[in-house]
Amino acid sequence: MTLNDLIFLRPELILLVTAIVLFILDIAGRRPDPVTATRQPKPWLPYVALIGLAAAALGLLPGLGQTAQVATMLAADPFAIFFKALAIIGVALVILTAIPYMRTRTPYRGEFYALLLIATVAICLAVSATNFVMLYLAMEFLSITSYILAGFFREDRKSGEAAIKYFLYGATASAVMLYGMSLLYGATGTTDFGGVAQALGKLGGSDLVWLGGPAIILMLVGFGFKASLVPFHQWAPDTYEGAPTPVTAFLSTASKATGFAILIRVFLVALGGLQPLWAALLAAVAILTMTLGNLTAIRQTNIKRMLAFSSIAQAGYILIGVAAATTGGSAAASPFGGVNGVLIYLLAYLVTNVGAFAAVIAIENRSGKVAISDYAGLARRAPWLAVTLFIFLLSLAGIPPTAGFVGKLFVLARPCARR
Amino acid sequence: MTNSLLTIITFVPLLGAILTLLPWGKWLGLDKAREERLIKNGAIAISLLPLGLAIALAAGFNPAAAGFQFEIKVPWITALNVHYHLGVDGLSVPLIFLTTFLTTLGLWYSARTIKTRVREFFFLFLLLETGMTGVFVSLDLVLFYVFWELGLVPMYLLIGVWGQPKDKPQYSAIKFFLYTMAGSVLMLLAIIGVYLSVGTFDIVEAAKLKPFADNFLMASLAFWAFFIAFAIKVPSWPFHTWLPDAHTAAPTAGSVILAGVMLKLGAYGILRINLPIFPDTFKAYGLVVVILGVISIVYGALVSLAQWDLKRLIAYSSVSHMGYVLLGAGAAGLAVGSKELVDSGAMALNGAALTMFNHGISTGALFFLVGVIYERAHLRDLKMFGGLSSKLPYYYGLFAVTAFTSLGLPGLAGFWGEFFVFRGAFDIVSIWAAVGVLGIVLTAAYILWKIVQYVFLGQYDPHKIEHWTDPATGAEGHEPTDVARFEKITLWPLVFFMVLIGVFPAVLLNFFNGTFVALLTGLVGK
Numbered sequence: 001m002t003l004n005d006l007i008f009l010r011p012e013l014i015l016l017v018t019a020i021v022l023f024i025l026d027i028a029g030r031r032p033d034p035v036t037a038t039r040q041p042k043p044w045l046p047y048v049a050l051i052g053l054a055a056a057a058l059g060l061l062p063g064l065g066q067t068a069q070v071a072t073m074l075a076a077d078p079f080a081i082f083f084k085a086l087a088i089i090g091v092a093l094v095i096l097t098a099i100p101y102m103r104t105r106t107p108y109r110g111e112f113y114a115l116l117l118i119a120t121v122a123i124c125l126a127v128s129a130t131n132f133v134m135l136y137l138a139m140e141f142l143s144i145t146s147y148i149l150a151g152f153f154r155e156d157r158k159s160g161e162a163a164i165k166y167f168l169y170g171a172t173a174s175a176v177m178l179y180g181m182s183l184l185y186g187a188t189g190t191t192d193f194g195g196v197a198q199a200l201g202k203l204g205g206s207d208l209v210w211l212g213g214p215a216i217i218l219m220l221v222g223f224g225f226k227a228s229l230v231p232f233h234q235w236a237p238d239t240y241e242g243a244p245t246p247v248t249a250f251l252s253t254a255s256k257a258t259g260f261a262i263l264i265r266v267f268l269v270a271l272g273g274l275q276p277l278w279a280a281l282l283a284a285v286a287i288l289t290m291t292l293g294n295l296t297a298i299r300q301t302n303i304k305r306m307l308a309f310s311s312i313a314q315a316g317y318i319l320i321g322v323a324a325a326t327t328g329g330s331a332a333a334s335p336f337g338g339v340n341g342v343l344i345y346l347l348a349y350l351v352t353n354v355g356a357f358a359a360v361i362a363i364e365n366r367s368g369k370v371a372i373s374d375y376a377g378l379a380r381r382a383p384w385l386a387v388t389l390f391i392f393l394l395s396l397a398g399i400p401p402t403a404g405f406v407g408k409l410f411v412l413a414r415p416c417a418r419r
Numbered sequence: 420m421t422n423s424l425l426t427i428i429t430f431v432p433l434l435g436a437i438l439t440l441l442p443w444g445k446w447l448g449l450d451k452a453r454e455e456r457l458i459k460n461g462a463i464a465i466s467l468l469p470l471g472l473a474i475a476l477a478a479g480f481n482p483a484a485a486g487f488q489f490e491i492k493v494p495w496i497t498a499l500n501v502h503y504h505l506g507v508d509g510l511s512v513p514l515i516f517l518t519t520f521l522t523t524l525g526l527w528y529s530a531r532t533i534k535t536r537v538r539e540f541f542f543l544f545l546l547l548e549t550g551m552t553g554v555f556v557s558l559d560l561v562l563f564y565v566f567w568e569l570g571l572v573p574m575y576l577l578i579g580v581w582g583q584p585k586d587k588p589q590y591s592a593i594k595f596f597l598y599t600m601a602g603s604v605l606m607l608l609a610i611i612g613v614y615l616s617v618g619t620f621d622i623v624e625a626a627k628l629k630p631f632a633d634n635f636l637m638a639s640l641a642f643w644a645f646f647i648a649f650a651i652k653v654p655s656w657p658f659h660t661w662l663p664d665a666h667t668a669a670p671t672a673g674s675v676i677l678a679g680v681m682l683k684l685g686a687y688g689i690l691r692i693n694l695p696i697f698p699d700t701f702k703a704y705g706l707v708v709v710i711l712g713v714i715s716i717v718y719g720a721l722v723s724l725a726q727w728d729l730k731r732l733i734a735y736s737s738v739s740h741m742g743y744v745l746l747g748a749g750a751a752g753l754a755v756g757s758k759e760l761v762d763s764g765a766m767a768l769n770g771a772a773l774t775m776f777n778h779g780i781s782t783g784a785l786f787f788l789v790g791v792i793y794e795r796a797h798l799r800d801l802k803m804f805g806g807l808s809s810k811l812p813y814y815y816g817l818f819a820v821t822a823f824t825s826l827g828l829p830g831l832a833g834f835w836g837e838f839f840v841f842r843g844a845f846d847i848v849s850i851w852a853a854v855g856v857l858g859i860v861l862t863a864a865y866i867l868w869k870i871v872q873y874v875f876l877g878q879y880d881p882h883k884i885e886h887w888t889d890p891a892t893g894a895e896g897h898e899p900t901d902v903a904r905f906e907k908i909t910l911w912p913l914v915f916f917m918v919l920i921g922v923f924p925a926v927l928l929n930f931f932n933g934t935f936v937a938l939l940t941g942l943v944g945k
Contacts, residue, residue: 379539394572399568399571399572400564400565400568400569409561409607412608412611413611413614413615
């Protein structure tokens with residue numbers, strides 16, 4: 001690792017420094033109120049976080065269009081930059097929705113924003129990892145931060161339940177995934193994605209299938225957990241319902257997109273030779289995920305749970321694009337080629353879903369209610385909020401002319417083109 | 420100007436819709452009632468612009484020239500080769516007029532009958548007009564799809580929010596939405612399929628390149644995906660069950676637009692996409708389309724005969740009438756590629772298109788007429804009426820003309836559509852055409868027996884309905900009041916067209932015939 005490598009890590013470094021500054025600023029010079037004995041947090045802290053995110057986004061710009069290997073374990077390529085940008089935009093939107101939400105609910109707000117920034121650092125590392133060791137560490141980093149965020153309201157039982165469920169599922173999933181990675185290491189003697197692909201290329205026939213198959217299934221548990229794919233989705237509804245709503249927005253967008261980024265990079269780069277195997281598996285998971293997600297969403301009475309199941313179903317659509325992804329060849333050059341559809345869908349989904357949650361937060365802030373039946377007559381009481389929520393929901397349903405439609409068009413076009 | 424004419428017709432309503440949302444009351448210092456009146460009158464005034472331009476379009480259209488006119492084609496999404504491509508031929512020009520015409524009448528009628536959420540209603544109604552007109556002018560499949568879906572949302576809300584509470588409007592609205600959506604998904608896949616086969620989303624180019632020409636299975640799948648999407652909208656048996664629910668629940672003007680224009684979107688899609696892009700596939704499955712049409716005709720008429728709710732009866736009659744369109748389209752499909760049948764095929768298509776327009780006029784009028792009686796009696800049960808001819812002679816007169824148009828009395832508009840469909844179909848599928856003729860008899864039966872006899876003839880019984888409302892003044896009374904001035908203004912233009920087309924169908928045939936003869940002649944050469 002040289003100093004030159006650090007230049008590619010600008011966004012991560014900026015975010016990390018901002019997070020640490022936030023921790024310090026949060027505590028520094030704060031005295032308990034002599035009357036109430038509570039400590040008043042500084043109202044401008046979230047804006048510091050936003051400035052940090054903006055600086056990190058600017059830090060991405062010089063790397064645009066470049067492809068480099070950083071410190072042997074990280075890639076600086078357009079794919080990573082896309083997902084870093086996605087995470088930064090997503091977290092910035094989440095912070096904006098969180099400002100009014102957190103103000104009335106907890107005095108410990110400074111560390112909330114710092115934790116979100118740290119989670120963003122974890123995402124940035126995870127999406128650029130090209131080595132299983134780095135990947136595992138980054139994913140654990142993200143998971144642990146997310147557990148804390150999900151249980152951020154310490155006095156709230158539902159928030160605690162959300163965190164503990166997320167933690168138990170997450171710990172199990174990550175252990176299973178680690179076992180899958182160790183199988184690959186045992187078979188190939190390397191943890192580098194490129195090295196694994198090379199070593200697997202030398203194996204042939206049934207060896208490849210018997211070594212690669214179990215590894216694929218085991219690792220899919222970990223990736224599927226992050227992306228909330230069926231049958232690794234059971235944590236999602238309870239966690240989404242109980243977690244602070246901005247955290248739910250974060251988990252269902254930036255964190256979920258990370259799951260897909262990892263899945264795409266590992267399966268296409270390290271396990272590209274096994275594409276027929278994992279494509280069939282992912283197609284089956286995609287069908288299960290969207291069907292179960294949609295059917296269960298219909299039955300929900302709590303808006304956060306409904307959006308949770310809807311986001312499971314959305315993951316199913318995105319997965320179609322991954323299952324049908326192409327590498328190289330003339331098909332990849334067409335507008336529907338490669339993983340274009342997945343990236344377009346994820347961007348559309350990110351703005352749509354954060355938007356939907358922002359509307360939910362706005363309503364929750366004023367009424368404290370999250371049951372769908374409480375929304376009756378919203379168009380009367382808050383017409384503009386109702387209209388925006390309506391547009392977000394139309395976009396989730398994929399009705400043109402919304403972004404959700406464009407995403408679905410690209411994702412569905414991909415498998416059609418493969419025939 | 421000529422290039423942007425279609426754009427203006429399509430998007431002026433959208434602009435108007437946005438204008439209705441502005442806080443005029445605050446800006447101009449008006450109270451709520453005056454602001455609502457401003458929105459109502461403003462919406463009507465804005466809708467006159469596309470109507471006037473649609474008339475100008477019809478006047479400027481040259482029926483003798485081949486191909487599309489008033490075309491505009493600019494790149495929209497270059498990465499996907501999607502163009503903003505608009506254009507009209509002889510089929511779309513009358514339908515654009517129908518859309519703008521019925522929208523203006525619907526707004527005019529609603530301005531006097533809609534009392535709740537006025538701003539939202541007029542916003543959605545204008546938005547709906549943009550969606551519908553857009554479908555009729557789009558020559559790019561993606562654009563077509565976007566407009567197709569754009570019309571769905573406002574209609575869903577019109578049914579769900581302004582529907583009669585006792586008619587389960589929310590259930591009906593969701594049923595309508597899901598049925599159409601299910602078809603839309605199939606259409607979207609077929610659109611992608613066409614693109615992957617011929618590399619273009621352009622309807623005109625795709626019709627030249629003939630997607631899946633060498634792969635009958637894929638062509639069949641794409642054909643049926645489009646066809647089912649359109650058949651749900653038409654609606655053809657067995658995809659029709661959303662229609663009676665949606666119609667019964669929808670507010671009057673919503674029903675008028677639903678029957679008058681939205682059903683035509685489906686039929687238009689079959690004639691614009693299925694026939695020119697998949698002619699050989701259409702020929703292979705033409706008989707299926709014919710049979711679906713005949714079943715719709717006879718089944719729709721039989722079910723109408725069994726209804727006791729006036730609005731439901733008319734809804735089912737739409738299934739029957741749109742069956743003629745499918746019969747004509749299917750017969751024309753069977754005529755593809757055969758030189759001898761070009762003439763009959765074009766006749767069948769003329770009949771289908773005439774039926775589309777005439778059904779828009781006559782069923783639009785019928786739904787207005789149901790609205791007229793419903794505003795007074797607050798019910799639609801046929802058994803509760805009777806002898807109204809003596810109390811409402813003016814209403815009876817208007818209803819009678821419309822009903823006779825609907826059953827196809829010669830001299831009125833409805834006759835010509837059926838005449839041309841059967842003129843064409845008898846030459847191509849004589850047996851099925853003969854079965855379809857049964858529908859004419861059944862139509863006469865339900866119109867004369869169920870509507871005219873139960874509503875207007877017999878002895879008037881004042882105890883059946885004791886509370887009548889006068890929609891013009893809002894006054895309650897024990898006696899029904901005859902058609903008010905605003906209702907006359909709504910209905911007379913429709914009656915005018917029923918008679919005009921009835922005695923002089925050439926006004927429409929001028930547009931249709933050239934286009935259809937050119938279409939079928941072009942398909943012979945292949």
